[in-house]
Amino acid sequence: MAAVNNVPKDLQDAIREYLGRRIKLYIKRMVKQEVRPDKWENRVLAFSGTRLFVFTSKPSKSPQEHNICYLDIQCIESQAQNKLVITTNEGKSYSFVTLETETDEINHMITHVGTSIKQIFPSFPIERIMKKIDVHPPERLKMMNDMIKTIEQKEHGPCGNFAMMYACMCDYFNLPYREEVAWDVDTIYLSNKTG
Numbered sequence: 001m002a003a004v005n006n007v008p009k010d011l012q013d014a015i016r017e018y019l020g021r022r023i024k025l026y027i028k029r030m031v032k033q034e035v036r037p038d039k040w041e042n043r044v045l046a047f048s049g050t051r052l053f054v055f056t057s058k059p060s061k062s063p064q065e066h067n068i069c070y071l072d073i074q075c076i077e078s079q080a081q082n083k084l085v086i087t088t089n090e091g092k093s094y095s096f097v098t099l100e101t102e103t104d105e106i107n108h109m110i111t112h113v114g115t116s117i118k119q120i121f122p123s124f125p126i127e128r129i130m131k132k133i134d135v136h137p138p139e140r141l142k143m144m145n146d147m148i149k150t151i152e153q154k155e156h157g158p159c160g161n162f163a164m165m166y167a168c169m170c171d172y173f174n175l176p177y178r179e180e181v182a183w184d185v186d187t188i189y190l191s192n193k194t195g
Contacts, residue, residue, distance in 0.1 A: 006030045014059035034095040075132040111144040118148045120168045122156045158186040
């Protein structure tokens with residue numbers, strides 16, 4: 001079972017101060033990242049609704065090393081229960097292992113990314129956004145697949161969940177989110193029953 005949180009409080013506080021209160025983090029885990037062949041260093045993975053943030057393991061004013069928008073993820077691989085490899089559209093790979101060898105933390109991380117993408121883009125097959133999810137054994141994806149089926153059966157927001165897609169695309173392209181745009185589309189299309 002995944003630990004509730006293995007990130008020290010002072011580091012959590014530094015991350016919260018760096019990101020601000022507007023970004024909600026759903027999963028925070030201390031892991032090891034492969035920085036060179038045969039060299040691993042502690043990092044913190046923090047998963048929001050649209051991004052994976054990678055932080056140093058020491059509190060500082062600027063603890064973020066990098067972040068990956070879920071739309072930039074081309075491939076997620078996990079050949080071992082405690083290992084996660086993320087490959088981006090630019091071809092950059094990031095390898096992580098959990099601190100414990102017997103854990104389902106990686107399954108939760110993969111499930112979070114997959115279900116987040118599906119909640120934002122409920123009408124699109126996940127394979128159109130993320131080309132490959134290679135997890136062994138495949139039964140580890142059962143929880144994610146069950147949750148995706150539930151999302152697909154739910155009623156989506158106006159215009160196929162436009163407001164969430166719009167927010168995600170603004171985040172992806174680093175553009176300001178305009179509440180009035182989302183409100184106009186949701187309200188006008190809903191009132192005209194065209195969404």
